[in-house]
Amino acid sequence: MMQKSALNVSKIREDFPILRRKINGNKALIYLDNAATTQKPHSVINAISDYYMNYNSNIHRAVHQLAEEATVAYEMTREKIAKFINARSPNEIIFTRNATEAINLVSYSWARRNIGKGDVIVITEIEHHSNIVPWQILGDEKAAKLEYLRVDDRGYLSFQDYERYLQSNKVKLVSVSQMSNVLGTIIPIEQMIKMAHDKGIQVLIDGAQSVPHMPVNVQKMDCDFMAFSAHKMLGPTGVGVLYVKEEILEKMSPFIGGGDMIKEVHKDRTVYNDLPYKFEAGTPNIADVIGFGAAIDYLQAIGMNAVREHEIEMTKYAIKSLERVKGVTIYGPSNENHRGAVISFNIGDIHPHDLATLMNDQGIAIRSGHHCAQVLMDRLDLSATSRASFYIYNTKQEIDMFIDALERARKVFRI
Amino acid sequence: MSDDIYREIILDHYRNPRNKGKLTDADVTIHDSNPLCGDEIDIHLKVEEDKIKDIKFEGRGCAISQASASMLTEMILNKPLSSVKNITKDDILENIGLMNLGPARIKCALLSLKVLKLGMVKYYSDRDPVAAKQVRDDSKLY
Numbered sequence: 001m002m003q004k005s006a007l008n009v010s011k012i013r014e015d016f017p018i019l020r021r022k023i024n025g026n027k028a029l030i031y032l033d034n035a036a037t038t039q040k041p042h043s044v045i046n047a048i049s050d051y052y053m054n055y056n057s058n059i060h061r062a063v064h065q066l067a068e069e070a071t072v073a074y075e076m077t078r079e080k081i082a083k084f085i086n087a088r089s090p091n092e093i094i095f096t097r098n099a100t101e102a103i104n105l106v107s108y109s110w111a112r113r114n115i116g117k118g119d120v121i122v123i124t125e126i127e128h129h130s131n132i133v134p135w136q137i138l139g140d141e142k143a144a145k146l147e148y149l150r151v152d153d154r155g156y157l158s159f160q161d162y163e164r165y166l167q168s169n170k171v172k173l174v175s176v177s178q179m180s181n182v183l184g185t186i187i188p189i190e191q192m193i194k195m196a197h198d199k200g201i202q203v204l205i206d207g208a209q210s211v212p213h214m215p216v217n218v219q220k221m222d223c224d225f226m227a228f229s230a231h232k233m234l235g236p237t238g239v240g241v242l243y244v245k246e247e248i249l250e251k252m253s254p255f256i257g258g259g260d261m262i263k264e265v266h267k268d269r270t271v272y273n274d275l276p277y278k279f280e281a282g283t284p285n286i287a288d289v290i291g292f293g294a295a296i297d298y299l300q301a302i303g304m305n306a307v308r309e310h311e312i313e314m315t316k317y318a319i320k321s322l323e324r325v326k327g328v329t330i331y332g333p334s335n336e337n338h339r340g341a342v343i344s345f346n347i348g349d350i351h352p353h354d355l356a357t358l359m360n361d362q363g364i365a366i367r368s369g370h371h372c373a374q375v376l377m378d379r380l381d382l383s384a385t386s387r388a389s390f391y392i393y394n395t396k397q398e399i400d401m402f403i404d405a406l407e408r409a410r411k412v413f414r415i
Numbered sequence: 416m417s418d419d420i421y422r423e424i425i426l427d428h429y430r431n432p433r434n435k436g437k438l439t440d441a442d443v444t445i446h447d448s449n450p451l452c453g454d455e456i457d458i459h460l461k462v463e464e465d466k467i468k469d470i471k472f473e474g475r476g477c478a479i480s481q482a483s484a485s486m487l488t489e490m491i492l493n494k495p496l497s498s499v500k501n502i503t504k505d506d507i508l509e510n511i512g513l514m515n516l517g518p519a520r521i522k523c524a525l526l527s528l529k530v531l532k533l534g535m536v537k538y539y540s541d542r543d544p545v546a547a548k549q550v551r552d553d554s555k556l557y
């Protein structure tokens with residue numbers, strides 16, 4: 001009997017023109033690099049060209065009709081995002097270039113004022129470089145200390161470490177990724193946030209890998225800041241989001257100064273604009289924000305619970321299939337409920353770059369390398385892994401072809 | 416198809432690299448990595464009267480980068496250090512028998528040559544700034 005699937009994948013695939021592409025002449029593209037960036041549906045591509053063809057104009061500053069339409073479309077995306085993550089108000093949504101810039105915004109505008117000498121910032125060993133380097137820069141500048149919560153081989157955190165740091169009364173910020181982009185491990189952030197809040201400590205969640213793949217509710221988890229990128233959730237590149245609780249945002253100083261973030265500018269003083277505009281200086285990425293709105297619509301229509309369910313199904317199938325390939329080591333949790341659809345692995349002594357080259361011959365796009373998480377790679381004593389990551393348009397047949405290609409690579413390397 | 420990249424000779428140098436290790440009495444040691452993929456190579460050189468008397472490399476990375484480094488050490492041992500500046504990209508690709516690498520993988524093949532050239536420049540800079548300027552000017556990286 002056919003098992004009922006969470007998503008109508010064949011219908012979804014029709015919405016993604018790139019999935020009709022051939023690689024190496026005649027191989028159908030099998031795109032398994034979704035943790036890096038996802039493909040875009042027609043509706044997103046069309047929303048961007050519709051803006052340029054029909055109502056291109058600058059926003060917030062003119063009264064002519066084009067500007068009015070563009071402003072409405074741009075602000076509509078902000079409202080859609082607020083609903084999507086259940087923020088209290090669209091004022092809590094700030095547009096940035098990407099998740100990285102969102103984290104840096106917190107570092108410059110909030111942390112610089114609130115973190116000083118001897119204070120501690122707690123992160124984890126699984127973090128992406130974008131949630132490490134900004135804190136190293138700040139730590140150097142303010143003589144603050146950066147502490148890493150240790151993880152075990154599967155990416156589960158040490159809560160003993162965490163409690164010990166919180167007890168020290170020196171921690172001013174906890175900044176953690178909700179899902180590892182290497183191991184797929186889902187971090188129990190609600191518990192971590194509660195423990196931090198009990199001590200009056202603020203928490204930033206790097207949602208770059210979680211928001212695209214599971215229902216995320218910022219009020220329920222009660223994080224203070226959250227960062228994510230449009231391009232990892234069907235949207236265009238060049239748009240990121242920073243969510244900040246309004247009461248914190250009200251006290252934050254601006255990030256970048258210039259037009260659009262001001263109300264009045266005089267020779268000796270400036271009155272900043274209301275939230276969230278105070279944090280969006282200069283002409284923003286209007287077209288791509290509008291495109292992101294279409295991506296949110298797409299995900300809302302299929303439902304984030306269904307997305308998560310589909311990915312659990314895919315992960316379970318992929319892990320089971322990979323386990324049967326001789327010489328394969330899989331990293332991360334074995335329980336698919338503890339992880340996202342990101343699977344890192346190695347096979348024999350084939351280096352991940354060589355494997356990626358051989359997979360590309362078969363039209364299969366996987367990622368290889370350190371995945372911008374060198375601290376984690378050092379912790380696991382690895383120099384590189386191969387990584388396959390899935391999204392709403394991937395199928396079990398594609399996983400079967402991926403496994404066939406692995407077997408082929410194994411033969412080329414005489415393993 | 417890339418199957419022909421991974422011929423016996425590449426796999427052999429990958430799994431049994433020649434001249435792999437450290438030189439404790441090296442005259443120059445130089446390190447570089449490929450930020451894109453994380454391949455790393457260290458080259459140690461022992462030089463006498465402008466002749467490469469000994470060469471060892473350490474490294475980690477893909478079969479192409481490591482086999483290429485291994486083959487380069489064999490090619491250059493006992494040759495004049497100054498001749499390193501004349502080695503071209505095509506020399507390396509011919510040496511390893513891979514003339515058709517794509518733009519991403521070609522960097523893997525050429526990393527060890529880059530490190531060797533940096534090592535040569537460093538060797539001369541430490542001893543003879545005029546010669547160093549000359550080799551630097553003469554030696555296009557690839």
Ligand SMILES: Cc1ncc(COP(=O)(O)O)c(C=O)c1O
Nearest residue numbers: 098099100128130177181208229
């Ligand atoms: C966990 C995590 N955080 C942050 C980022 C950074 O995202 P961006 O490059 O879009 O800023 C990524 C992207 O790879 C990621 O996986």
